[in-house]
Amino acid sequence: MHRFHDESAHLDSKTRRKLEDQRRMQFRRAIEDRAELRRLQVECSDYPYPELIAVNYLLSSKAAHRKNGAKAR
Template sequence: MQRFHDESAPLDSKTRRKLEDQRRMQFRRAIEDRVEQRRLQLEMSDYPELIAANYLLSSKAMHRKSGGKAH
């Protein structure tokens, strides 16, 4: 969670380093998430039939959880 920070107030070096580290880690996590998404998309594109099968299985499971009859 990001806190409000008044840009006009002077920061001590410890606080400034902490804020920089938080920004760096947030950026790093975003990059790692993006890399993982791309890797998964590439893996799934190698097997398009699995995408359809997974969709059908998940839709049947969702239908059963909602109390309806599976087709």
């Protein structure tokens, strides 16, 4: 039993191959778009908010300053 109704069954072989190629390319582009979207989401998920970047920087520099100050004493 077919998963979908094959409308191209009554077409000539050249047209049928062309439609199959178009369907394959459409599927391939969808996969590539999804992969690109996931890659971008992974890159952006490290820093979801610019404010957090600033806060993390300030906290780490403050902690480093305290650590260096304690060593000097």
